[in-house]
Amino acid sequence: MEPVIELKGITKQFPAVLANDHIDMSIRKKEVFAIVGENGAGKTTLMNIIYGLYQPDSGKILIRGKETRINGPHQAIAEGIGMVHQHFMLVPVLTVAENIVLGIEPTKAGLVMDMDRARKEVAEFSQKYGMPIDPDARVEYLPVGMQQRVEIIKALFRGAEILILDEPTAVLTPLEREGLFLTINALIEQGKTVIFISHKLNEVMAIADRIAVLRGGRVMGVVDSKETSEAQLARMMVGRDVVLDIAKNPQKLGELVLEVQDLRAKNERGLDAVKGISFHLRRGEILGIAGVEGNGQTELIRVLTGMAKAESGKVLVNRKEMTGATVKSLRRAGIAHIPQDRLRTGLILPFNISENIVLGMHAEPPFARGIVQQRAEVNRFAKEKEDEFDVRPRDITVKAKSLSGGNQQKVIIAREVSSGPEVMIAAQPTRGLDIGATEFVHRKLLEERDKGKAVLLQSLELEEILSLSDRVMVMYGGEIVGCFETKTTNEDELAHYMLGLKRQEHVKA
């Protein structure tokens, strides 16, 4: 197969880092070419160069054998390159059809929109590629998987032959991910080329033909997916052996710390989201909550952490009733929380590392004396935690917003672990993190367990739940439909419960 895109010696220097260092790669027609690498390995920079958002400092791009200078997205589009960004580039209040034709609108008399034609063309396109969609639906009301579909159709509508998907599965549920993979296969059959950027190795192994591994801005190698393994890829990515399967210490189960009885709660739109949940959690165990996104997990955790009120039911911490308690008193009682959305709930982005690390403890001694903050003590503490939790850069004055995702999560974990919790509630703690950071988070959660704390782990990744937890409960439709000892269950079984195909009667976890 002839190459459609060839990169020769692409180098891009940013003020602080060499993002791309003499990158050579050649992507063939009709293949799924994956680019994997840790966060900060230079994947996104490289794609932005191909898409014309950045100019390389040196090196050449050959498209279909011809050297091409790509000055901007419009030129990339003209060359048949389409990109689906990790954060969708959609206008939420507009309809599907309007989003797709934006910028190349079919018109009558050159000005008046011909919406009938737009609708028809969009419908035809979505049929052709097996991605049915309602052209009149407003994008903001569509589920994320559908929004991604709009993005893909948008690129194809502009004549994309080469489609760049930047971390396309990061926001998808397992079911939507399967849908995306089917779409990708359909695109390949239609003669398109797909560049798939990810740091999830199992996905890459499942979908890609060839895989390029980036590390520190360099290509560490390009391998055929049939001739490699996740372990080999992980080693190439991280530069050392990575423990993908975590060795767990034997469990030392202690007394009961958290008990939930027939808890009911509504979601933010006032609909019933948690419908009578009961479970208990003991010291020295990790209890996993599995489930497809939107089955009440978020609401359950919001209630347990005091961020939302329960409709009815009881929450007991150390046998003391704490139903409806404030966040502050729950934290005092020993509930720590690694929130699902670290950017909005986990950190105050414009604050620096030291401020974020003492958050929640900031008003108490030794960090405050009366109303006066003890900056010296705060800084000393933050420096200590930075070392302990390996937060990079080692500079407590750096603002939280300029940290990488992995280091942001380290700051949160440092804070939550040092608040001395009894129960650690972790909601999707590795969402969007690369392998190295994920490994770190996993190790910390296990350490907490081994220290005799209780951990409640909610995750959309079954693999993560199975490798960490001692027990798993599955949430579906706001209820717990199954509870298992991790040792005696597997992904297949759990998936049946997650999709609501099976349920145990009267589950009390």
Next chain:
Amino acid sequence: MFQQILIAALFSMLQFGTPILIAGLGGVISENSGVVNLALEGIMRMGGFFAVVGAYYTGNPWLGLALGIGMGAVMGLLAAWVTVSWRGDQVVYGVAVNVFALGGMTYLLQLFFNTTGHSPPVSSFSSGVVISPTFAQGLLVFLVVGLTYAVVSWSMARMKRSNAKKTLILTAVIGLPLGIAFSFFAPAREVVFGAFNKQTIFVYFALILPFLLHFLLYQTKWGLRIRAVGENPKAADTLGINIYVIRYACVILSYVFGAIAGASMSIGQLDIFDNHMPAGKGFIALAAMIFGKWKPLGTLAAVLFFTLAGVAGDLIQGLSTTYPVLASIPRGWLNAFPYMLTLLALAGFVGRAVPPAADGIPYEKGEK
């Protein structure tokens, strides 16, 4: 008797509402592209003043209007340069223009006309347009059809069935027969004739403008691009749409509308520039824009609502000779009535007013 009171009320409603509507629509166009325009009050003042200056020196109200518009365009260009190109804070800039206009026009009034009260009378549009009964008949049809269109397109949007073609067909089927029927109804014809006879050209401009803007925003490709830029400029940028061009155009247009609104007071309703102008009408226009949910027809409805509430006072006062019990309502209450209604309405009766998502946020290319 009742008819006369109604005519008088409608006449003052049109007078009162015209500058508010034109300025409010100026706000609509700017904010849909994502640029907050708080300067309407100030720009009305400047437009009104320079229209008088132009008319004073040339003796021609059209040239006066042209000078007012030119002033608006220049101020709009400056505003776009500061807030779009240099990403200055839009709220601060708007307040600055208002403060500048307040002091600046007082100073210029002193400089040009040697007074702090009001300018000498200039040639103006204030004598109004004399219309014929046939014209009033046609106008009545237009008004009924226009209102039907607004109601139909609003209810279609409520039912999430927005469709340009169906809206037009429904309007034609319902509005046209209704309008024609009304136009043969003599009292309705007389009321329209009375209310519109000798109104200024600005009133007609204000009546057509919401529909023109509605067409621009929702039926044309420019409108689609304007809304896209106001909601998610980055998405528009990746599709090769020039955000700067669109925002410049919208801001300049917005300021021009503001200037026309000002001129409609100084050389429209009156033939002088009074130092109190525009007496808060620019801020009412902003409220109308928000109340109208940043939509042209919504703003039209909001202005109708404000003015209706405004003239309700006049109406009640007029009726109080016949019904003495009405005279016991304090005048101040009646004056405050539209504003209290606005507060109540915004507090929850019309649902939350959601501005365009990128409204007020400067766009920087290449920002992560």
